[in-house]
């Protein structure tokens with residue numbers, strides 16, 4: 001260890017995953033994620049259960065991250081934590097834990113915006129190819145769908161966003177209607193691989209400007225299921241793969257249409273994705289085609305860094321540490337934090 005080495009402990013607890021990561025000079029040495037299976041039986045995240053689970057997970061998760069990285073607590077330079085956006089009860093656990101540990105080790109704590117982190121994860125030193133500025137950031141997760149003009153690490157402007165449901169929420173809600181487990185995004189993705197994406201058609205919402213909408217699709221999907229179940233009570237079981245492929249195509253078409261419009265309007269050909277839905281295999285397949293057609297340079301994080309993880313919090317901590325940006329110990333969680 002040299003005096004110049006920067007070791008960041010990142011902590012993420014904004015929703016239902018408790019995660020801790022250790023980074024050395026921006027390189028991820030460990031990234032431990034504890035998922036909370038308890039929410040599956042409720043078909044969505046139950047905030048009270050999430051914060052209780054964070055409370056019991058946080059110490060073992062941090063402990064594992066340190067062990068796996070071979071870094072000792074007294075070598076850590078600063079602790080980065082998710083300040084928001086997210087669930088209040090969940091954010092409190094990570095924030096207070098980080099501040100308490102920072103105080104006891106007498107090292108700085110650094111607050112991180114979860115949505116910025118989903119994009120800045122591309123700058124971990126483990127990545128072979130990093131995007132250059134400016135680029136169009138597309139954050140697609142269970143809670144957000146945003147299109148962001150990124151001019152520098154911390155110079156971000158929201159060009160548009162969902163007016164209602166997030167794309168991941170649309171995946172999850174549609175999946176629930178056809179009996180899939182929460183989170184349904186990965187399940188729809190898997191079933192769709194065996195289905196015909198052209199079998200069923202759903203309307204595409206027409207939203208002007210840079211915004212997007214998903215709630216109309218969800219309603220159309222519910223009505224479609226209802227009508228078909230009246231004709232055939234086994235409709236869903238008999239057509240599961242085709243239903244998944246068709247609704248997935250609609251959700252991704254909607255997204256790509258907006259990405260195309262915004263990239264032209266803002267003259268941006270580098271498109272950088274972040275958030276859980278960027279794990280979607282059909283999106284990746286479509287992006288290969290779209291990037292050839294539109295001359296895009298597309299960046300999608302490695303699978304481990306798409307859904308919520310602390311490595312992305314750690315890299316933002318690292319970038320802020322280098323700029324001497326720190327938090328005060330009075331920092332409080334901010335469930336609706338914006339840029």
Ligand code: KG4
Pocket residue numbers: 015140141142143144167168169171172183184185186189275276277278279280281306307308
């Ligand atoms: O970024 P994330 O882990 O948490 C939030 O910040 O919300 O994203 C979770 C979302 C869920 O809605 C989940 O269904 C979706 O990402 N997701 C996927 C896939 N993997 C995760 N959606 C579609 N296809 C996938 N393979």
Ligand code: ZN
Pocket residue numbers: 114118141142275276307308
């Ligand atoms: Zn997220």
